[in-house]
Amino acid sequence: MDAAFFCAALAVLVLGGWLTPRWRLRRALARPLAPGQLAIIERNVGQYRGMGPERRVELQHLVKHFLHHKTFVGCGGLEVTEEMRVTIAAQACLLLLGRPSKVYPGLHAVLVYPGAFLAPRNEVDAAGVVTATRQDLLGESWGDGRVILSWEHVRRAGNPAEGTHNVVLHEFAHQLDSESGSTNGAPFLGSAERYRSWSATLARDFALLRRDTAWGYRDVLDPYGATNPAEFFAVATETFFELPHALAARHPALYAEFQAYFRVDPREWLDAPPVQEPEPWGAVHGQWQ
Numbered sequence: 326m327d328a329a330f331f332c333a334a335l336a337v338l339v340l341g342g343w344l345t346p347r348w349r350l351r352r353a354l355a356r357p358l359a360p361g362q363l364a365i366i367e368r369n370v371g372q373y374r375g376m377g378p379e380r381r382v383e384l385q386h387l388v389k390h391f392l393h394h395k396t397f398v399g400c401g402g403l404e405v406t407e408e409m410r411v412t413i414a415a416q417a418c419l420l421l422l423g424r425p426s427k428v429y430p431g432l433h434a435v436l437v438y439p440g441a442f443l444a445p446r447n448e449v450d451a452a453g454v455v456t457a458t459r460q461d462l463l464g465e466s467w468g469d470g471r472v473i474l475s476w477e478h479v480r481r482a483g484n485p486a487e488g489t490h491n492v493v494l495h496e497f498a499h500q501l502d503s504e505s506g507s508t509n510g511a512p513f514l515g516s517a518e519r520y521r522s523w524s525a526t527l528a529r530d531f532a533l534l535r536r537d538t539a540w541g542y543r544d545v546l547d548p549y550g551a552t553n554p555a556e557f558f559a560v561a562t563e564t565f566f567e568l569p570h571a572l573a574a575r576h577p578a579l580y581a582e583f584q585a586y587f588r589v590d591p592r593e594w595l596d597a598p599p600v601q602e603p604e605p606w607g608a609v610h611g612q613w614q
């Protein structure tokens with residue numbers, strides 16, 4: 326083979342292999358979302374409906390990144406549709422607006438079940454005996470790059486009439502939390518001063534929620550947040566984006582910490598709901614981890 330031809334062919338292969346992923350990403354980002362995809366976001370993400378044009382474009386850009394990089398896997402016989410992909414991507418990317426972070430760099434795959442799914446668990450009793458059980462879950466976040474979701478409950482989160490729990494926000498909050506190296510309720514914050522302020526505020530409000538939960542008082546934060554600091558962060562993240570007015574009124578210092586971390590104020594996107602009686606105690610719609 327002619328040496329010049331061989332070198333040229335090698336260069337094409339090497340450069341082509343190196344450039345292709347970047348070229349594909351550039352091409353994906355340059356293309357606007359299809360009208361059908363925009364309609365899905367409009368329909369299933371209430372916060373998007375209240376955003377101004379610049380925020381909308383920012384979210385669309387993040388969604389394109391997410392759809393380009395993440396793999397969706399249907400489980401339990403589910404066939405993943407465009408509605409599922411776009412809804413999950415758009416809700417997950419709400420947490421990234423205004424922040425310099427990348428689009429969940431540690432996450433590779435989103436597994437979607439039709440409804441609540443059974444996950445294996447080991448329960449340890451007081452005597453230290455371990456029993457293998459199975460637990461019904463609506464969502465689960467893993468440190469190995471997977472998030473698992475029940476589509477039935479993702480779909481419900483897009484409809485305010487069906488409650489204000491949001492399993493996507495919850496599980497992706499765990500993903501952000503784990504970016505700091507451990508899932509403990511403190512995501513990566515940068516300076517020691519920020520960690521001190523975060524820790525003092527969240528520890529106080531976590532203790533408040535535990536006390537209220539133990540006494541049977543309702544808080545704007547779901548009682549599941551009293552489980553541990555990691556669940557408190559995930560539940561508070563849901564509430565920050567779904568019930569921002571109520572959270573700011575009940576937990577102003579916590580709201581300010583979340584505003585500083587997420588760099589958005591969801592009160593700008595959602596109207597303050599009319600004052601109404603809280604749900605009856607115990608009306609928790611299931612469990613997630």
Ligand SMILES: [Zn+2]
Pocket residue numbers: 495499555556559613614
């Ligand atoms: Zn959780």
